[in-house]
Amino acid sequence: MEITVTVNGTSHTHDVEPRTLLVHYIREHVGLTGTNIGCDTSSCGACSVHLNGEAVKSCTLLAVQADGQEIRTIEGMADADGTLHPMQQAFMENHGLQCGYCTPGMVMAATSLLEENPQPTEQDVRLGLEGNLCRCTGYHNIVKSVLAAAAND
């Protein structure tokens, strides 16, 4: 089945098997491997991307459901000149990542969270990131990063 999806501002047209998950489409057809896969039960959030501006777990959608839609992945966050997105910068400054495997999903979920709630409390951040698991950081510095990004905004 042929689909056309805009990913990070570029339009892509591919023939995909109808059962292809969006995350596999992004990684294997579009070739953007920054979006990670951490589970098979929609539990971990490693695969989070923005669909029309809102964070979704890309393992919960079929590629065909994204036909005609806009996707933004972690590769579309920093400026072309190398300037990090403020959320990426906040993660860096607050040591919000260790192995970095959950990080692309965290950054996508966190930016979407601030979009909805620009001045969250600590508890808002913890609850808002409930769908994104990290095994390394204990979340302390992730929460701190998101609060710092909100404060800098």
Place this chain on the structure above:
Amino acid sequence: MTVTDEITATAPESAGIIGQRMLRKEDPVLLTGEAVFTNDMVVPGALHLAVLRSPYAHAKLISVDTSAAVAMPGVQAVYSGADLAELWASPMPCAWPVTDDMLSPEHYPIATDTVNYVGDGVAVVLADSNMIAHDAIELIDVTYEPLEAVTSITDALSDRVVVHDELGTNSSYTWNLLVEEAEGDVQRAFDAAAFTVSEQYVQQRLIPMAMEPRAVVAVPQPFGGDMTLYSSTQIPHILKVMVAVTLGFPEHQLRVVAPAVGGGFGAKLDVYAEELLCIALANKHACPVRWNEDRSENTVATVQGRGQVQNIELAADANGKLTAVRVRLVADMGAYLQLITPGVPLLGAFLYAGVYDLPKAYDFSCTGVFTTMTPTDAYRGAGRPEATYAIERAMNALAAEMDVDPLDVRRRNFIGPEQYPYEAFTGLVYDSADHDAALGIAEELVDYNGLRAQQAKQNTADETKRLGIGVSTYFEMCGLAPSRVLASLNYSAGGWEAATVRILPTSKVQVVTGTSPHGQGHETAWSMIVADKLGIDPADVDVLHSDTTIAPLGMDTYGSRSLPVGGVAVGMACDQVIAKAKQIAAHQLEASSDDIEFAGGVFSVAGSPDKEMPLAAVAFEAFTAHDLPDDLEPNLEVQVSYDPPNFSWPFGTHICVVEVDTETGAVDVLKYVAVDDCGVQVNPLIVEGQVHGGVVQGLAQALYEGAVYDSDGNLQTSTLAEYLVPAASDVPPITLGLSVTPSPTNSLGVKGVGEAGTIGAAPAVMNAIVDALSDLGVSDVPMPASPLNVWTAINSSQSAANTEANGGS
């Protein structure tokens, strides 16, 4: 209490780069999706491997019919275990035969006649895509003759069902450590004790659950004969040796690379069937072969952690001073012995007396048993969290027995700061510590006395929200390890680490390290060590690692060893580079090399401040070699292999404050304070991150996690929907206090920090829960302290109390 709590004490002044909160060099590639994890690699022409796994915990393999799978379009080959038998030069390796008579079943990457746990591989498919490979394994027809499962340590010990027929028993080994000044001392201490404690604790099995599941790519060079293995591993170097031995592959033609690795926690410290399969099949098919693990495959096919029943007895005199410790441990090996499975519980053998001054009266014994569950192996802390849990829970039991405060009983037993370096009852020498100081910082940070007063007010007879305060004071035996000590423990390898420091012609620096980071920030920390030594900008240092061709020598990353062994090696290599550079500078400046001083990246002659030469100039001289001293080789490059003289001994105190709802069994963590003294901190930012993450993993064992098997040996928690890895909303912010006691055993004064948080956390949390409920007669709650387990513990102790009150039966 908020997440932005800052460190309260201040770090000792550091003139240089060591001690600065430098942002990580690793971050930009990870934050932008540029990092390449193994499964991100694009490998043209690769075949995809899928493994058919046993749905039975224990069964005879009667037949494996691959015909339908082979016929599927896109499938290149299907193999049963028997088809592959000739590919293995020897069974899968266990590098730690802990006793001479240890029993170990032969273990091959794919089973041939019996399967011994749910997840044991029975056949493999090679196909053009991952999807086809997975579709095809569904078409393999296997006939099993089911046998009974063994899913508990007690059942395993009874030999009711023997997992491996050929061994005749489920007991793999019994390892003893009896330390007495005179024969019978331990028993005499118990006979004479004013107080004794006898407790049993259960360490539930845990699933390590690194966020990146495992992945493997093997790329052969069919005509040249070389083979490159990319694997999501913590141990590229050890893996290379083990692959060479297991497959009979010539080691000099093997290259192992760990690309970006998404966490390990011990579970990637192993040699796995899929690594051997990918290489063997890439070789056989003369094309690349790749495999990546699904999460529900990961929970059964990657090693699990813990899994022990611990019996601990303490004897103490009238002052509460420990006089003897006796430990009987039974450890669940799972179905097979993986790389270091049998040794894991023994890493804790030296720590069951904790941070306390115990005379030579220690009796430890551990039996390892086979069950029909996924093999266990290292998981963050490996043996040491288990030991710390037992002694720290038991110390609280002793405090209860004596009716004194848990901090008091600890203070009566601490090894005093003046006793360091301290030769322990085991003969190991503890390097440095001040336990009372660390406890004092934690006590103050948490307002211990205030909390005790509040608790006395709050925990009235009919109060349903009960306050509990739990403490643990611990040692983290790390910096694995002096090779001779490993030899005495029958471990098959050494514990040294290698480092090369190379000054390039333009004075940029390459560091080659044998450590293999997967989140710990070695690129940043090693750059800081080098920059500090050489007086240069850390940005001018590049750290090369995790590729056996670029970094041929190394012992990899686990056991909180990277900094105290690998980082120290980097520092030593810098010192030797400077020594050589001094000879060149002396020659150029026409001075004696004894008179050459080096500071801030500049060589100068003592007493002649105008005679100086920057490192960059010396580096270029070394490169051109136009005018070097006669006996000096060109270039500024030094390689060091460092075997640590001792373990390092980080220590600290954790205090956890909880509120337990007796009606629902829910536990709310109100506050968590950790004081982890890991010696000199190269980069406090990284240290704090390690502690945060470690604490949450320990706290998760206490509150949330546990691998649950049914009586047929099926894993009931095989996905992230069932196995409760905590989310941000499930855990508290963590308050850190600072204590810095440099290690005297290495030139950097460092100790290591990777496992500390995990070691201290579980006992602190569980002591807090039991503390909240002790008035209700609760003395233990099984981990994880889920609402159900807490509620059940309360209600069974209440009904026991009622039965007693009514004259009981």
